[in-house]
Amino acid sequence: QVQLEESGGGLVQAGGSLRLSCAASGRVRSTYVMAWFRQAPGKEREFVAAFSWSGSTFYVDSVKGRFTISRDNAKNTVYLQMNKLKAADTAVYYCAATTRLGPYSSGSVYDYWGQGTQVTVSS
Numbered sequence: 422q423v424q425l426e427e428s429g430g431g432l433v434q435a436g437g438s439l440r441l442s443c444a445a446s447g448r449v450r451s452t453y454v455m456a457w458f459r460q461a462p463g464k465e466r467e468f469v470a471a472f473s474w475s476g477s478t479f480y481v482d483s484v485k486g487r488f489t490i491s492r493d494n495a496k497n498t499v500y501l502q503m504n505k506l507k508a509a510d511t512a513v514y515y516c517a518a519t520t521r522l523g524p525y526s527s528g529s530v531y532d533y534w535g536q537g538t539q540v541t542v543s544s
Contacts, residue, residue: 423447423533425516430538433506437542441501443516443535454519455492455499458528459512459540468526469514472499479525483509508544513537 429441443455456471470490471479478490489502499516517531524530 423449423453423518425518425533425535427514427516427535427538430514430540432541432543435507435542435544437506438502438504439506439540441503441514441516441538441540443499443501445497445499445518449497450520452520454525454530455490456517456519456525456531457490457499457501458515458517459510460515460537461512464512466515466528467512468528470501471525473525481526503540506540506542508542511540511542513539 424446425443427441427443433439452474454471454473457469458466459469460466468481469484470488472490472492487505492499515537516535518533519531521530
């Protein structure tokens, strides 16, 4: 079993920055793919970014050039640096992990999820 705990959410003005962290504990392996999803009120969960075991990164188009996913295997932690935030980025952000192959933008590929952290961007 793997436990994921997110932190770093909060309230920020449009144009500002936040860094989310996701600490993994339990039977963690470096071969896990780690990802961030988000869900805004009244909307479906949306893929944001993923960091594969090989170091490849993937982003949804709407955050490319603004968000950066990174990973510290020694700390079993994945980060999401969010810059130039927009009101449309307001959502609960979830960390997810999997060892399975598949389209990393699909939530069904992930076995483990955190509880989420709220990000609110005021315009």
